[in-house]
Amino acid sequence: MSSDLAVKTREPDPLPPEKAPFFSRPSGKIFLIWLAMTVVGVLIGFYAPHHLLPTMLSVEGRAVWATVVLLTVLAAPVAAFVYGVGFYSLVAWRQRGYGQSDEPPPDGPPLRGNSGLTILWLVVSGVLVVVMLVWGLAELASENATHPNSLQVDVTGQQWLWTFSYPGAGNLETRSLVLPDNRTIVFHVTSEDVTHGFWPVELGVQVDANPNVVTTIQATTNKLGAFTVRCSQLCGLYHSFMYASGAVVTPQAFAVWLHAHGASALTASDVARVSSSS
Amino acid sequence: MTTAAAPALLEDTQLSSRAGGLYRHQNIVTGLIGGIGLGAIGWALSHQFLQGSNWGTDMVVTVTMAGWVIGLLLGIGAFNAPVLWMLGHDQTHEDELYLAGVGQGPRRYWKFCTDHKVVGVQYLIAVFTIFGVGGTLAMMIRTQLVSAHSSFLGANAYNAIVSVHGMAMIVATIIMVTGPFGNFIVPIMVGAKDMAFPRLNALSFWLLFAAVPPLLATFVLGGVDAGWTTYAPLSVQAPPAMDAFAITILTFAVSVTLSGINIIVTVLTMRAEGMTLNRLPIFTWGAVIGSALGLYAMPAFMVGMVMMITDRVSGTSFFVAAVGGSGWLWENIFWIMGHPEVYVILIPPVAAMLEVVSTFARKPIFAYKVTVGAFIAIIALSIMVWAHHMFTTGWAPDLNGPFMLTTELISIPTGIIFLCVIGTLWRGSIWTRLPMYWAYLFLWNFIIGGVTGIYLSDVPADNYFHGDMFVTAHFHYTLLGGAMIAAVAAFCYWFPKVSGRMLNERIGKVAFWMVAIGIQITYFGMFWEGFEGMPRRVAYYDPIFLHANQMATVGAYLLMAGFVVLLYAIIHSWVHGRPAPANPWHAKSLEWMVPTPVPLENFLVEPVVTADPYGYGEPEPAAPAAEPEREPVPVGSAETTAGEPV
Amino acid sequence: MSEKPGRERKPKALGIILTFVAVAIGVAVVAILFHAQTYTSPVGTQVAKSVGTVTVNGQTLQHVTLAFNTYPDASGSVDGQAIHPGGNPSWPSYGPTNQFQVPAHALVTVTMRQYDSGGSLNNPWFATVRGTVGSVARINGRLVHAVNPNNVGHTFTVRGAPGTDPGFFVNVPLPAVPGNNQSDNGQYETVIFSFVSGSQGVYGWNCEYPCGTSVAGFGGPMSAFGYMSGFLHVV
Ligand SMILES: [Cu+2]
């Protein structure tokens, strides 16, 4: 048995001598792979959010976009390094002819660790974490800052519909969410029954709607357009039907809309029509 | 004791006809009779006396399911010995041997058997079965989502299936490595004859067995419509299926706790001479560290579920805000369990995969001590990150910053795992046998899972991605693409030792490519859905998400087909495979030094360990983990006894 | 057992059969469970009756009618057809079916009888008639645009699956009959309303009065498809 396990260190060592040009050494080749994959990763970091995220209508939504780009750019070199070493090892150090063999290839070099490399690895990942953290905390602080002249909108989730009311405007209650542009909107969110997730997708924020509790989240609109409110928390049978349409409109249009919906929608001609048809 | 006759000797020991006592007549059939019987008695009594109350149906379901669990354990004989002790008797040595399965051939796999290798195989079959159910449910989910407004399942069935898919997969992944290999391999790896508590070991398996039928019964009890996270008050409002679901979790949590204690005590107290802590194989470390974390996580789940049951059957209001409770309380308890739990799932398979990487790179594990330290750092940090699942709930917004800190810190020790893998691969002699294929796939997937995880750790980005398909894709990349693929690597690695047969690598590689490509298609489809803003767990969706969903569904079918091909390779090899030598990979840890099939009590001569099992390329004294001259069975002779179906 | 290493010489049939059996058992188990899971929901779809054309807001539309009721329990039958075959007979339910089919952009006139008692809505917003022609409903012969939010039996509230016509929304509160909870005393409220259907697609309707179990009243019949929920298929 001991003969089976006799050490068969690979001879000769496949590493070229130290004075070989950098790019013909494994580290040089891995560097090139790393560089190429980092570039690919960074390109993905710019492409994916730009083409896949919906058009954001708020400052917070733009922050989501920027965060995804930044984090991808930070992560790309790390991922590229792991992939680079992993797949270089597969291409360069795979022992050909042993894939079907019951005999193992000769042993590799007994490298049990490298404290310098380990420390470097820890330092690099520590620095990346600090950068991520500082970015995240800064974003968080700006999202929580209070703004003058904000508009309060009360959001009520119930199985399985959203309703919205505008306390500043005679408690008008609607099932679609109309917001003025260039204004900080403070959503006061609650639920009539179970937990829902209030998620105006294109505003890039969300908060749960909990029964008997009011949670708040704010978003500052900065672009005109339509958006969708979805429920992001499984809430039972018709969870998937729980969405509402919304729009960011000009402040003038918002004022007009508020005024139009403040009045009763019932008119005499409507009454006449129903009576004649039934 | 002559060496050649030794394995046969223990197997063929003629026990007296009284050995085992009552236990001689107990097996899975009496277990099922006991379970169904006591369940029926529980149903009849509770139906008679409790049905009229406010919470009648919930009480009936709870009592019935609890009756099933206790009855099954009674019927299979789990409590025979404790009852004997209470009566002032004790089991004889012969009884113990009978309990360990001596002289019962394949029948012992259907019994309450204390042999850790039998329990390991029982776990293995259970894991495959649960994965089969969970996978089939996943296919139904993906089929519903192949068109935007499909009528394939309907909203009720869809929610019920989503919940059971989630819980079944969580159950299976928690035990997929510590169950089969923590039981079969760990004791041999550390040089022990069995687990520290063999009877507890059998109990933990049969608790798991008892936990699964109530989970499936949820389908006929109205379905759990609250997802596997069962957020309150939706779960308090859910149909009686939720009571069965809670019994499943209580039973399963006890099972995981017992099995965790067993693994920890075994490794701490039963190591062979010379097996110092810094010579422990890294998988043993992983199993111990994962189990230790389970001891922290599972009690929270138990307590939470007991409170959930009382809310449902007796009108307490721990989690019902309208009458003084708080849904956030449940969410906290759940994630105090839930986030550590993902590392309970992850660490054992990753550690097992490191064994694979070392063996097939023919190199020692790189930075062994740092990696063990990283595992410990992960579990230490993992108990302080739970509220990153609650960034958007509105609970404690002031803590979002601190939880973002702890969550991002955990990426530092997780990064060490990558360092360990690529350091081990560096200049290795890469031997591309099947287990190594899966290890590379782990590396590919886990990077993607990790990178997408950092978006979710960032609160402002999580404010967009939380609760949408991006999260689903992310955790499938880490738990399926990472943990489960690492577990498959470990499975392919230890299959020859467990089954006595070599796995058919040709079919296995077909399965590998189907799974590898299927994962990428499926979950890139889901990332796409997530970027576009599709919420999770919806049965009907906006047609703007149609193409991304179709991509995910096509990938999921390929993925499932790949796993069916893998299942075929496994069953085929288990039946027809080439008999395996004792040490097919020429690895150096103790489980490869014992014959295949492994005899009862594993070692014919107690091993003495002189070095860690990673002495690849190092000079002789450190090479074999066991002293060669004391090893009685030559590797070659194992082939004459190999191939006994287990 | 005596098999020697080398290419597998045994027929491979056993492995194939075992795999097949394992997969078949798995699929069968799930299929059986799935069958049990497709909760008994009322059978059949009520296709709206065409009764000619009508002019609304200067547009000529096809005019169709639907007729269905709400019952305090699902044990009864309508025209010899059980409301919920095999379902939970004690739950309140719409009947005779929960699936309706109407043409797109047509005037749909619904005639309902509401047999159930009731109480307060979780959200009084649903006490207002919304989305019908004129935002009114004819309740026991009187045109109203809202009912007392504390005396509602059920509501008929329709909205689309995601991605369907966002403008199509109907909410009609159905007043409660006097009496105790779920007393089937044969009294009913007649509710008639008309709405213009949206574009093609799957629309879901449900009841917003908490007539179910648990704290918020949305358990039981409210959460099991078919009693207080259903589909309006616009074709
Ligand atoms: Cu919701």
Ligand SMILES: [Cu+2]
């Ligand atoms: Cu109702």
